[in-house]
Each structure stands twice: as structure tokens, then as C-alpha cells.
Amino acid sequence: MDDERREELRKRRERQLQKMAEARFTVTHGLLVAFLTVVMILHVLGLYLFTSGFLLTRVVLDDKSECGIPPIDLQSSYTAGSYEKGCWHPKTFDKAVVIVVDALRYDFTVPFKPKNEADKPRHYHDALPFLYETAVAHPERAILMPFIADPPTTTLQRLKGLTTGTLPTFIDAGSNFAGTAIDEDNLIAQLRNASKAVVHLGDDTWHALFPGHFEPNLTKAYDSFNVWDLHTVDNGVTEHLLPLLQAANTSKWDVLIGHYLGVDHAGHRYGPDHPAMAAKLRQMDGLFREVMDVIDDDTLLIVLGDHGMDAKGDHGGESDDEIEAAVWLYSKKGVFGRRQRQPTEPPANAKLQSIAQIDFVPTFSLLMGLPIPFNNLGAPLVEAFIGSKGVDFENLARVYRLTAAQIQRYMQEYKQVRSLDESATAHPEYLWGLANRMWELTTEEPMDAIKWDAMFTAFYNYQAETISVCRSLWARFDVPSMFNGIFVLTIGVVLLGIYARGIGALRLALSPGFVKRGGLGLVLGSLAGYLLGAFITPIPMVQAMVFLAALGGSVGIINVFYKARRSLVWPIPNSIWAWVAVLFTVSLSLGFAANSFTIWEDEILYFFLTTMGALFLVSSVRQEEVIDRALGCYHSILFISLGRLASLSRLCREEQMPYCFSTYYASSTSSTSSLWQLIIPFVLAFVLPGIVKQFYQATNSYHHSAVLWLGIGFRTALCLGAVFWSLDAADDKEIFGPAASGTLKTIKVMLAQIVLGIAIPVGYSIYAWAAPFLAIQSMSPNAVSTSKITCLSSDKRSRLAILGYNNAHGSRYFVLVTMWTSAIILLQKPMGAGAIGILLWQILSLLEILHANKLQDSAIGPTTLALLGSFHFFKTGHQATLSSIQWESAFIPLKTISYPYSPILIILNTFGAQILTALAVPAIVLWKVEPKRKGLLAAVGKAMATHMLFYAVVSLATAAWAGWLRRHLMLYRIFSPRFLMGSVVLVVVDVVGIFFAVGGTRWSFLSVGDVFGFH
Incomplete structure (x- = not known):
């Protein structure tokens, strides 16, 4: 009994020690996650400071134009203040029908004229002839012109410009999916003030803005x-729309707005050169003909595109195809004309010149x-006010004077709000004075067409110069904020570098101090910033709070480093x-100072990785074992070969042409995959689980839950994903007919949801509750295995081998990577799914390379993953x-x-590769290590900090170069998008690396610790 009692006490003591060790591990693990979170906060604060000074904004004035208060004395027999006759100018129409065809590119509306023999017709050519034919046949009734959009060419920003007449700033691009109501004066508000009944049909973006x-009873909005x-x-x-147009x-309405989305969606889904686009354009052509027939003489019909689309059907940037939309004005009154100075000029055609989209606002208003x-x-x-004969320069001069006066009133108010130096607007002021002195002559001497034309030109010059000045004013960067942001990002890089590579064994021991002092510094700094911004300085409160919070958090971490300075290296x-x-x-970071380097970044990275593989090969040849x-x-060799295979997947950006050939889609003008690419998901479904299985079998780790997940769950998710993309292609090609589209969509969504259900809920359940992938096998006493540990049995006639012992941590953790792989593969197009499959294979090969070369503690592993x-x-x-x-991808499930x-x-689709490599960072440390090491x-924290350090350096570099090159011609085309990408990637990697990778190791450590104890 005494022996049994002692054995029971011993086991109870072991259980207590195990629980205490588990509790210590949980606290230590939590402190590591908390400290890395503090670092992430520093990154976010630094990025906020820089972007607040870099992404340009303008001051929105709350002033409203009023019908009875014209911006200038009209000096004519016309009396202002009547909506019935027209507020500032006699109105021409009582009603208007505005049809917005999203992404209606100008060349969709004009005949195709090949420039050479190689220039062949596309599907979208000559599919919408009505607008051009009407403008040519009846120039007094119809006007068709290129409608130039200001970038960013996103729908919400274009609608703001079309209704307010203001220029956008770069930061507006980020609000395309957060449509806040427009507070500044706009056309819709003016229509409401005039008691006009406005009906909207279509894109629900209008309802977010207005x-x-x-x-309410007539308006119909759609997602x-x-x-x-x-x-x-x-x-x-x-x-x-059509019933409302009936007599x-x-x-019931005064202005009818219909916003069609089919052309835009056809471009996004298929690209412009596709039969679906031609069908959509023909549908619009028939609609315009029908609408034109039913409107009366007092109704203005306007058809316009808010932006264009590039060769793949996307938009958002500033290429010619993206900014050149079309606008068509039609009236049965025949009041339009072309400006003709000399009788000998050739007849006007449909494309006389282009106009800016903001010109729609004063045109429609007047x-x-x-x-x-x-x-x-x-x-x-000009064509709307020059008269049907093209000689009414008096009317043209009057409307341009009115518009210029309103612009002058706005500029005077804006100068006061922004406290602008008079020199900033000196030249427009001179032109305004000159135009007004010319106008005074109208009361002193007779005016003919030539003089009125000169008058119009004077006010036109003032408006054009003011636009130029405003562009320069709104391109003024807040350099101090940008500098503060770069300063905070630099501190973050230094602190993260010291933590990752300069602490050594003290890494986890310093975590409590980092969390306490860093968190306290963040709080105290933000409080000091609040007080400073509210009571002491004119610095904006938010700016002061953010900067001092970042500074306080950094000082707290530095203080901990200082106390441990004797142990630092x-x-x-x-x-x-x-x-x-x-x-x-460093080479990659320095390269972002060159636009050509940034443009060809994909090829540079391929060269880096190939070079890395060659260095690994040289190192491997020198290994003793x-x-x-x-x-x-x-x-x-496999790592290099897989990189070469992945390099065959390419999506060329516009600046790479003609030295790049896209293979990602069916063609350079398509947004759909080639039919042969549908083979890729099926190949992945049958091959990829087997590849991962081989790596597990090589360390005798393919047991229990590994079989359940890799053999069944992972493979099933990939197979269902392959079926999804086959059904998607069938839907695109309408193999089962248009009537089956709704059924196919339902089936596809169900399949996608099942795949994500297997990948995340089921996958996490297996990952969280699975025991280590171990098995016990009886062996002869002389048996030897590098992946087993042998234990002498009591009779000394056999040995028991624990299979998978040497990779208990690595095999257990890597399930997490494969789970997210199955989800990310589903959200990629077939070619992208193949790239993700290759990436997973390369990650496993890299783990073997690092183990074989004893580089698991080196910075090269996390850097290569990045x-x-x-x-x-x-x-x-x-x-x-952006395009x-x-x-x-948001509509796959x-x-x-x-x-x-x-x-x-969308984040999983866009940054799926970076997410997977961030998840794989702990595997560098855990792959093929004994569970009792x-x-x-601490090594996991070191590796993750190194991985985050890479992205922090890249983000710092792209911010610094974007700030330095802020006046570069390619700023908004190349440097700004690369900075924004670097910023988003840094935050995404921080979140995934901290909470999903380092945070996810908890289950793996607890599972292995329950068997072998915590160390």
C-alpha cells in the first residue's frame, strides 16, 4: 500500500507540475503576442502619420449657391431668382433624363477605323453605333464627345465629380467602398432645393452619396x-425606366437618372473583347433608340460614362482607356451647335474635341x-450654348462669365479658409481683372461676334488657369507629417531589428517589460498629445496624439533595452x-527609388529567389552528412525549378508592354481563364495532398489526424474547389444556356461555402484538438532510424520506436498552413491556384533546405519566405x-x-501568398526538431520578428521614396500605388503573423507539451 500511495502522489505531483508549466507557457506566449502587437501598433501609427501628409486632401466648403444670389451682376434684361425661367440664366429644358452607363469607354461609341492591317476589329467595335450616327446626322440635336475623367477612375469618385464639379485628390480612392454622403453643394441638392422630383434607378452608390x-415611391436601387x-x-x-417615360x-418626375452596370460588369468578368460585351452594348444601343423616340421637346437626354476600362476590363488608374469615357447630349429642339469661326471650316463631326467630366456640372445647371x-x-x-448655327458668341460669353464669377467667389472663400498667400493665385486674379475690364466695354461700344468671341476666350482663360492653380494647391503635401511618419517607421524598424537579432536568450524574459512599458508609453503619449493639441499648440489633435503615442511607446521599449544593455549585442x-x-x-528597398525597378519588381524577385536557390545549392554541397x-x-534544385514554373504565370502591367506577355488570363484583353487552365485545380486536388504527405512520411509523421486532414479534408476541399471553377467556366460560356445561370450560381456558392467550411471550422477543429502525429512501433534491438527514438523494453528483447518524434512540432504545426492553403486556393483564379500550390511546395522544400544546412536560426529563412x-x-x-x-473574389462564396x-x-485573394508565407514562419523553427528542445x-518570436522586419523595411523604403519623389511625373502611377501596397501588406502580415501564426502555435505547443512536457 505504501508503494501504491507513493506512486499516486508522484503522479499527482507530475500533473501539478505539468499544469504549472502549461500556465507559465500560456502567460509567456501571451506576452510574446502582446509585445508584437505593440510593434504592430507602432507600424500603424507611423503609416497613419505619413499617409495623412502624403495622400492629398482638400478643404470642403459648406457654402451653397442660391437661386436669387448670382455670383455677379448679370448686366442684362434678364432678372435672376426664378426657377421657372432659370436662376442665373434662361433655362433651356424643363426635364432631363440622365443615363449613366458605367464604364462606357469612348471608343465603344465610334466606328472602328483600322490604322494598319494588323489592327483587327474587337467584339466591342461597332456594337453601339446609334450615338455616333445621330451626332453626325443631326449635329444640331446631338453631341458626342470624349468625356475625360480625373483619376482615380472609381465609380464613387466619378459621381462626386459629376455632381459637385470639384477635382479629386488621391486619398479619395480609398473611399470607393465607403460611400459617405456628400455634404458640399451639388447638382442633386440644387434640384431638391428647386422642388424638382428626382428619380433614381440602378447603382445604389447614389443613395450612399445622396x-x-x-x-421614395419611384426610386429603385440595386447592389x-x-x-x-x-x-x-x-x-x-x-x-x-420605360414606363416612367410614357406621357x-x-x-411624376422632373429628372430621371438611370445607372446601368452591365457594361462595367461585363468588362470586369470577361474583359471588353468578349461576346458578352458586344451583347451588352447592343442592348444599350436599342435602349437609347427607344428612349429617344418617347421623350418630348422639353426634355434633355444625356448618356454618359463615368469612366472607361483598360484592356482587361478593370479601372481605377489613369491610363488613357480608363479616363476616356463618352458623353452624348440629345434634344429634339435642335439647340446644339459647333463653334465655327470661318465659313470655310469643314463640317463639324462627332469628335471635335474632348471635355472634362467636371464640365458637366455648369452645363447641366445652366x-x-x-x-x-x-x-x-x-x-x-461650348456646343450646348453656341447655338445651332455655331455663332451665338454673346450667349457663350455670358454663361462663361457666370461660371467664372462663381469660380472666383469660391476661390475667394477658399483663400480665406486656407489662409493662402496672394501670390498663389496672382495670375488667375490678373486674368479675372482683365476679363472684367473687357466686359465693361460692352456698355461703351457696339459688340459683334468677334468681340464676343474674345470675351468668351478671356473668361475661358481665367477658368483654365484657375483649374491649374487648384491642382497645384491640392498637390501640396504636409511634409512635417510625412517626416514624422517616416521617423516613427524608422524607430519601429530599429527596435524590431534589435529585438529580432540583438537580444538572444533574453527575448522572452524581457517581454513583460516590453508590454508594460510599451503599452504605458502608448497611453501616456496619446494623452499628452490630446492635451498638447487641445490647449497648447495649433497642431491638429489627432496628429499630436498619434505622434506622441508612437514616441511614448518607442521610449518605453527603448527603456527596457537600456536596462538590459549589458546583455545586448x-x-x-x-x-x-x-x-x-x-x-x-536592402537591395530591394533601394530599388524602389527607380520607376523601372518598381515596374519590373516581379522579375527582380524571381532573380533574387533563383540566386537564393543557387546559394542554397552551393551550401548543401559542402555539408558533411x-x-x-x-x-x-x-x-x-527543386526550389529553383518550381520558381521557374511559377514564373510562367504573368499578368503584365501597362508599363511593361510590349516586353511582357500575359498568361494569367485567356488573353491580354480578357478577365477570364483559358479552358485549359481548368486542369490546374484538378491537378492540385490529386497531386498537392500527396506532395505534402510525402514530406510527412519522410519523417514518419503521417498518422492519426494527419491522415484525416491531408488524406480526406485537404483533398476534398481542393476537389470541390476544382469543381467550382469548372462550373464557373460553364456559367461564363453559358454551356447550359442563360436560364441555368441562376441555378449554377446557387450551386457554386454552396460549393464554395462547403470548401471554406472544411478549410476553416473543420480544419481548426482538427488542428486544435489533434494529438501529436506519433505512433508506437516494436523493433528489433539493432534497428536504427533518424526519425525514431528507441526505448529499451523490460525484457530487453525488443525496442519500442516512437515514429514521428523528431518532427512532432513541425508536422503538428504545418497543418495550420495547409488549412489556409485550401481556402486561399479556392479564392484564386485557376492560374493563381496553381501558383499557390507551387508556393506551398516551395515552402516545404525551403524547410528541408534550412534543416539540411542548419540555418533554422538564421535570418535567411524568414527573409526567403518574405x-x-x-x-x-x-x-x-x-x-x-488598383485595377x-x-x-x-468577394462573390465566390x-x-x-x-x-x-x-x-x-478580397484580402485573402490579393495577399494570399504573403499570408501563407507569414503562417509558415514558425515552421522554420519547428520543422524536424526534437520536442524536448x-x-x-523564443526562436519562433525571433523568426517572426525577422519576417516582420523585412516588410517593415520595404514599407519604410516605399514611403521614403514616395515622399522624396512626390513631384515625380510617375508618382500617382507607380510610386504611390507601391507605397500603398507596401503599407497594406505590412499590416496584413503583422496581423496574420502575430495572431494566426504565433498565436496559432499555442495549440501545437500545448498538444506536444501534453505528451513530452514543456521546455
């Missing part, structure tokens, strides 16, 4: 972001008898591999451009926009 401004749906919105708009219903919105900077359309590379990691990181030498060489993630970002069909974002899931899906958690 809530409560439309007739605007389901880019896979080509017909629902268009059919719905037409269904309600019996025209009294034609409808409304005040021009206060913030407008556009000019009236300078984070200077002490090995050839460390120098290689620094060389590649035969098994290490063989594995290192094999996987180095280079891999950046490289495969491009191989999944993305570029550092390459694959918005349709969903039928409509759903927050926060839709943005998460000490310091594994």
Missing part, C-alpha cells in the same frame, strides 16, 4: 458590387436653370547568410495597381456584399 434626395451579375441591374432599370407618367454648385471648377460645354550580421538576407532586403548533402541539393510571398503575389495575377484587384466577409475575401517559443 440619402433621402430621391422620390452595385456583384460584378458577376450582368443583367439584374440593367433589366431592373429598364423595367422601371401618362412624365408628371441648361436646367439651376444655380451652379458653389465648389464647381468646371466650364460650360549590436544586430550586425555575423555570418554570410545574415549578410545575404540584409543584402537582398551525406543525408544532409543529398536532401539539401535535391530541394535546392521574398517568396512577394514573388507569388505577382504570380497570382496581381500588380501594385489589378480581383473584386469578383457569397451572392451579395456582406461585411466584414467580403473585404476579408528548449527555447522553441
Whole structure:
């Protein structure tokens, strides 16, 4: 009994010690996550400071134009103040029908004229002839012109410009999916002030901008972001539009707005050169003919595009195809004309010149008898006021004087609000004075057409010069904020570098101090900033709070470093591999100072990774152990070969042409995959789980839950994903007919939801509750295995082997990487899925290379993973451009926009490669290590900090170069998008690396610790 009692006490004591060790581990693990979170906060604060000074904004004035208060004395027999006759100018129309065809590019509306024999017709050519034919046949009734949009060419920003007449600033691009109501003066508000009944049909973006401004009983809004749906919105708009145009219903409305989305969605889904685009354009052509027939003489018909689209059907940037939309004005009155100075000039044609989109605002206002919105900077359309004979220069001069006067009133108010120096607007002021002195002559001497033409030119010159000045004013950067942001980012890089490479064994021991002092510094700094901004200085409060919070958090961390200074070492590379990691990181960062380097970043990364593979091969050849030498060489060659295979997937950006050939889609003018690419998901489904299985079997770790997940769950998710993309192609090609589209969509959504259900809930359940992938096997006493530990049995006649012992941590953790791989593969196009599959294989090969070369503690592993993630970002069909974002990925498992899931899906699609490599960072430390090795958690923290350091350096570099090159011609085309990409990637990697990778190791450590104890 005494022996049994002692054994029971011993076991109870062991359980208590195990629980205490588990509790210590949980606290230590939590402190590590908390400290890395403090670092992430510093990154976010630094990025905020820089972007607040770099992404340009303008002051929005709250002033409103009023009907009875014209901006200048009219000096004519016309009396202002009557909506019935026209506020500032006699109105021409009582009603208006405005049809917005989203992404209606100008060349969709004009005949195709080949420039050479190689120039062949596209599907979109000559599919919409009505607008051009009418403008040519009846120039007094119709005007067709290129309609130039200001970038960014996103729908919400274009609608702001079309209704307010103001110029955009770069920061507005980020609000395309957060449509806040427009507070400044605009056309819709002016129509409401005039008691006009405005009906809207179509894109629901209008309701986000103008809530409560439309007739509730007649207005019908539709979801605007389901880019896979080509017909629902268009059919719905037409269904309600045509009845409202009938004579019996025209009294119910004054302005009718229909916003069609089919052309835009066809471009996003297929690209412009596709039969679906031709069908959509023909549908619009028939609609315009029908609408033109039913409107009366007092109704103005306007058809316009808010932006264009590039060769793949995307938009958002500033290429010619993206900014050149079309605008068509039609009236049965025959009041339009072309400006003709000499009788000998050739007849006017449909494309006389282009106009800016903001010119729509004063044109529409004056034609409808409304005040021009206060913030407008556009000019009236000459053809709308020159008269049918093209000689009414008096009317043209008067409307340009009115518009110029409103602009002058706005500029005077803006100068006071911004306290602008008089020199900033000196030249426009001179032109304004000159034009007014010319106007005074109208009361002193007779005026003929030539003098009125000169008058018009004078006011036109003032408006054009003011636009130029405003562009320069709104391109003024807040340099102090930018500098503060770079300063905070630099401090973050230094602190993270010291933590990752200069602490050593003290890493986890300092975590409590980091968290306490860093967190306290953040709080105290933000409080000091609040007091400073509120009571002491004119510095904006938010800016002061952010900067001092970042400074306080940094000081807190530095204080901990200072106290442990005797144990710190300078984070200077002490090995050839460390120098290689620094060389590649610094080289990449310095390269972003050149636009050509940034444009060809994908090829640069391929060169870096190939060079890295060659260095691994050289190192592997020099290994002493035969098994290490063989594995290192094999996987180095495999790593290089897989990189070459991945490089075949390309999506060229415009600046790379003609030296790049896109393979990601069916063609350079398509947004769909080639039919042969549908083989890729099926190949992945049958091959990829087997590849991962081979790596597990090589360490005898393919047991229990590993079989369940890799053999069944992972493979099933990939197979269902392959079926999804086959059904998607069938839907695109309408193999089962248009009537089956709704059924196919339902089936696809169900399949996608099942895949994500297997990948995340089921996958996490297996990962969280699975035991280590171990098995016990009886062996002869003389048996030897590098992946087993043998224990002598009591009879000494056999040995028991624990299979998978040497990779208990690595095999257990890597399940987390494969889970997210199955989800990310589903959200990629077939070619992108192949790139992600190759990436997973390369990650496993890299783990073997690092183990064979004994580099698991080196900075080269996390750095190579970062280079891999950046490289495969491009191989999944993305570029550092807004137009390459694959918005349709939000609708793979969903039928409509759903927050926060839709943005998460887009992030997984866009940054899937970087997310996977961040998740794989702990595997560098855990792969093929004995479960009883000490310091594994500290090593995981070190590796993750190194990985984050790479992205922090890149983000700092792109910010610094964007700030330095802020006046560069290619700033908004190349440097700004690359900075924004670097910023978003840094935050995404921080979140994934801290909470999903380091945070996810908890289950793996607890599972292995329950069997072998905590160390």
C-alpha cells in the first residue's frame, strides 16, 4: 500500500507540475503576442502619420449657391431668382433624363477605323453605333464627345465629380467602398432645393452619396458590387425606366437618372473583347433608340460614362482607356451647335474635341436653370450654348462669365479658409481683372461676334488657369507629417531589428517589460498629445496624439533595452547568410527609388529567389552528412525549378508592354481563364495532398489526424474547389444556356461555402484538438532510424520506436498552413491556384533546405519566405495597381456584399501568398526538431520578428521614396500605388503573423507539451 500511495502522489505531483508549466507557457506566449502587437501598433501609427501628409486632401466648403444670389451682376434684361425661367440664366429644358452607363469607354461609341492591317476589329467595335450616327446626322440635336475623367477612375469618385464639379485628390480612392454622403453643394441638392422630383434607378452608390434626395415611391436601387451579375441591374432599370417615360407618367418626375452596370460588369468578368460585351452594348444601343423616340421637346437626354476600362476590363488608374469615357447630349429642339469661326471650316463631326467630366456640372445647371454648385471648377460645354448655327458668341460669353464669377467667389472663400498667400493665385486674379475690364466695354461700344468671341476666350482663360492653380494647391503635401511618419517607421524598424537579432536568450524574459512599458508609453503619449493639441499648440489633435503615442511607446521599449544593455549585442550580421538576407532586403528597398525597378519588381524577385536557390545549392554541397548533402541539393534544385514554373504565370502591367506577355488570363484583353487552365485545380486536388504527405512520411509523421486532414479534408476541399471553377467556366460560356445561370450560381456558392467550411471550422477543429502525429512501433534491438527514438523494453528483447518524434512540432504545426492553403486556393483564379500550390511546395522544400544546412536560426529563412510571398503575389495575377484587384473574389462564396466577409475575401485573394508565407514562419523553427528542445517559443518570436522586419523595411523604403519623389511625373502611377501596397501588406502580415501564426502555435505547443512536457 505504501508503494501504491507513493506512486499516486508522484503522479499527482507530475500533473501539478505539468499544469504549472502549461500556465507559465500560456502567460509567456501571451506576452510574446502582446509585445508584437505593440510593434504592430507602432507600424500603424507611423503609416497613419505619413499617409495623412502624403495622400492629398482638400478643404470642403459648406457654402451653397442660391437661386436669387448670382455670383455677379448679370448686366442684362434678364432678372435672376426664378426657377421657372432659370436662376442665373434662361433655362433651356424643363426635364432631363440622365443615363449613366458605367464604364462606357469612348471608343465603344465610334466606328472602328483600322490604322494598319494588323489592327483587327474587337467584339466591342461597332456594337453601339446609334450615338455616333445621330451626332453626325443631326449635329444640331446631338453631341458626342470624349468625356475625360480625373483619376482615380472609381465609380464613387466619378459621381462626386459629376455632381459637385470639384477635382479629386488621391486619398479619395480609398473611399470607393465607403460611400459617405456628400455634404458640399451639388447638382442633386440644387434640384431638391428647386422642388424638382428626382428619380433614381440602378447603382445604389447614389443613395450612399445622396440619402433621402430621391422620390421614395419611384426610386429603385440595386447592389452595385456583384460584378458577376450582368443583367439584374440593367433589366431592373429598364423595367422601371420605360414606363416612367410614357406621357401618362412624365408628371411624376422632373429628372430621371438611370445607372446601368452591365457594361462595367461585363468588362470586369470577361474583359471588353468578349461576346458578352458586344451583347451588352447592343442592348444599350436599342435602349437609347427607344428612349429617344418617347421623350418630348422639353426634355434633355444625356448618356454618359463615368469612366472607361483598360484592356482587361478593370479601372481605377489613369491610363488613357480608363479616363476616356463618352458623353452624348440629345434634344429634339435642335439647340446644339459647333463653334465655327470661318465659313470655310469643314463640317463639324462627332469628335471635335474632348471635355472634362467636371464640365458637366455648369452645363447641366445652366441648361436646367439651376444655380451652379458653389465648389464647381468646371466650364460650360461650348456646343450646348453656341447655338445651332455655331455663332451665338454673346450667349457663350455670358454663361462663361457666370461660371467664372462663381469660380472666383469660391476661390475667394477658399483663400480665406486656407489662409493662402496672394501670390498663389496672382495670375488667375490678373486674368479675372482683365476679363472684367473687357466686359465693361460692352456698355461703351457696339459688340459683334468677334468681340464676343474674345470675351468668351478671356473668361475661358481665367477658368483654365484657375483649374491649374487648384491642382497645384491640392498637390501640396504636409511634409512635417510625412517626416514624422517616416521617423516613427524608422524607430519601429530599429527596435524590431534589435529585438529580432540583438537580444538572444533574453527575448522572452524581457517581454513583460516590453508590454508594460510599451503599452504605458502608448497611453501616456496619446494623452499628452490630446492635451498638447487641445490647449497648447495649433497642431491638429489627432496628429499630436498619434505622434506622441508612437514616441511614448518607442521610449518605453527603448527603456527596457537600456536596462538590459549589458546583455545586448549590436544586430550586425555575423555570418554570410545574415549578410545575404540584409543584402537582398536592402537591395530591394533601394530599388524602389527607380520607376523601372518598381515596374519590373516581379522579375527582380524571381532573380533574387533563383540566386537564393543557387546559394542554397552551393551550401548543401559542402555539408558533411551525406543525408544532409543529398536532401539539401535535391530541394535546392527543386526550389529553383518550381520558381521557374511559377514564373510562367504573368499578368503584365501597362508599363511593361510590349516586353511582357500575359498568361494569367485567356488573353491580354480578357478577365477570364483559358479552358485549359481548368486542369490546374484538378491537378492540385490529386497531386498537392500527396506532395505534402510525402514530406510527412519522410519523417514518419503521417498518422492519426494527419491522415484525416491531408488524406480526406485537404483533398476534398481542393476537389470541390476544382469543381467550382469548372462550373464557373460553364456559367461564363453559358454551356447550359442563360436560364441555368441562376441555378449554377446557387450551386457554386454552396460549393464554395462547403470548401471554406472544411478549410476553416473543420480544419481548426482538427488542428486544435489533434494529438501529436506519433505512433508506437516494436523493433528489433539493432534497428536504427533518424526519425525514431528507441526505448529499451523490460525484457530487453525488443525496442519500442516512437515514429514521428523528431518532427512532432513541425508536422503538428504545418497543418495550420495547409488549412489556409485550401481556402486561399479556392479564392484564386485557376492560374493563381496553381501558383499557390507551387508556393506551398516551395515552402516545404525551403524547410528541408534550412534543416539540411542548419540555418533554422538564421535570418535567411524568414527573409526567403518574405521574398517568396512577394514573388507569388505577382504570380497570382496581381500588380501594385488598383485595377489589378480581383473584386469578383468577394462573390465566390457569397451572392451579395456582406461585411466584414467580403473585404476579408478580397484580402485573402490579393495577399494570399504573403499570408501563407507569414503562417509558415514558425515552421522554420519547428520543422524536424526534437520536442524536448528548449527555447522553441523564443526562436519562433525571433523568426517572426525577422519576417516582420523585412516588410517593415520595404514599407519604410516605399514611403521614403514616395515622399522624396512626390513631384515625380510617375508618382500617382507607380510610386504611390507601391507605397500603398507596401503599407497594406505590412499590416496584413503583422496581423496574420502575430495572431494566426504565433498565436496559432499555442495549440501545437500545448498538444506536444501534453505528451513530452514543456521546455
